Amino acid sequence: MHSIRLISFGYLHLPTGPDHSPIPPAADRTEDVRDRLRDPAAARNILDLDGLNPRVQDIVLKTPGARELLTNLTDYANLPAGPHRIALGCAGGKHRSVDRTTEGRAGRERIPRLA
Structure with missing residues (x-):
């Protein structure tokens, strides 16, 4: 099993190219979760929290x-010639993407299997 680096970033904080589009970090796969997952910052009383907070984690995981x-990222990570880097980006990089790459997840260097 090889190690995988999980990268959390915010599209609003990236450098931009000549066409003013954001330049995401180098990765074998980049997931833009802005349209895929509801923004937990829109939930009540969590704007000042980040993805390390259990309340934010619960909201993110319950997002349709x-x-x-x-599951898809886990399957991808477990391919025999799997990736070395997976990047997850949301708007600010504080809630959705942080939750998927921290709090024990990145420390195991694998995207966890879901229970």
Whole structure:
């Protein structure tokens, strides 16, 4: 099993190219979760929290499509010639993408299997 680097980033904080489009970090696969997962910052009283907070994690995981995305990323990560880097980007990089790449997940260097 090889190690995988999980990268969390915010599209609003990226450098831009000549056409003013954001330039995401180099990765074998980049997932833009802005349209795929509801923004937890829109939920009540969590704007100041980040993806390390259990409340944010709960909201992100309960978002329709989140579990399917994790399953798909897990399957991708487990391919024999699997990726070395997977990048997950949301608008600010504080809620959705952070939750998927931190709090024990990145430390195991694998996207976790869902229970």
